[in-house]
Amino acid sequence: SMPAVLEDLGERPLVIAHRGGKGLWPENTLFAFERATALGVDMLEMDLHLSQDAKLVVIHDETLERTTNGQGPVAHFSLAELQALDAGYKWTADGGQSYPYRGQGTRIAALEEVFEHFPLIPKALEIKVPDVGMEAVLCEMLAAYDQLDRVIVGSFHERSLKRFRELCPEVATSAGPVSVRLLLALNWLGLSDLLSPSYPVLQIPPQHSGLTLATPRLIRNAQTRGLHVQLWTINEQPEMRRLLEMGANGLITDYPDRALQLLGRS
Ligand code: G3P
Ligand code: CA
Numbered sequence: 001s002m003p004a005v006l007e008d009l010g011e012r013p014l015v016i017a018h019r020g021g022k023g024l025w026p027e028n029t030l031f032a033f034e035r036a037t038a039l040g041v042d043m044l045e046m047d048l049h050l051s052q053d054a055k056l057v058v059i060h061d062e063t064l065e066r067t068t069n070g071q072g073p074v075a076h077f078s079l080a081e082l083q084a085l086d087a088g089y090k091w092t093a094d095g096g097q098s099y100p101y102r103g104q105g106t107r108i109a110a111l112e113e114v115f116e117h118f119p120l121i122p123k124a125l126e127i128k129v130p131d132v133g134m135e136a137v138l139c140e141m142l143a144a145y146d147q148l149d150r151v152i153v154g155s156f157h158e159r160s161l162k163r164f165r166e167l168c169p170e171v172a173t174s175a176g177p178v179s180v181r182l183l184l185a186l187n188w189l190g191l192s193d194l195l196s197p198s199y200p201v202l203q204i205p206p207q208h209s210g211l212t213l214a215t216p217r218l219i220r221n222a223q224t225r226g227l228h229v230q231l232w233t234i235n236e237q238p239e240m241r242r243l244l245e246m247g248a249n250g251l252i253t254d255y256p257d258r259a260l261q262l263l264g265r266s
Pocket of ligand 1 (some may be wrong): 018060
């Protein structure tokens, strides 16, 4: 059945800001989440790593170089050290001709800050690193910040998801990679009705390794199994339109403004 995190959102297709809308402003920052929320997105997607002092931090890469003025692995720095960096340093919309967010005070966010500033909006949280204890820290924090029914937790690491579900069974999760492959195989064989998913959300790319994953049949079969189908990362309006016509329940996009406009919500 529909998890509480999705219940309030109704039946309309969801616009989900990928990393807070990384095409529009510096990814995974409080600034991005603020702006995306103001646009009217339904959900914020973000990525989690663990700092050296075991705090959950919102950043996509394992290392600092691509998005900040820092260097080296996120896990080698304390939260305080990470928050001294400029998280807007590398953002550019014109291929590096200009960097409008440099020196504007955009910091790496701690997950706690996200919960403090945005308690109500649904969030899709991605555990990026398995085997470092993120699952337990996350589960405790979700309870402490009253977020158990405000989030969907996902990971590309099956054992991380398994661990998280053991610790936090009341929280909605998205299908892990093994479950996704199983669903695709069963769908391909015409046997998707054999699937009885224990997770409520399916987040997949429309294509993967040259294969089309998002077909009308896959979406229909997944929905028949009770799954909410969210597709990533959909940035162009023609593809957004195509997937919505196919019945997608949500679009995870770097450009939530485009999706909202297409849906007549801006
Ligand atoms: O929600 C899935 C999507 O966020 C995965 O891609 O690399 O942007 O985390 P990535
Ligand atoms: Ca992600």
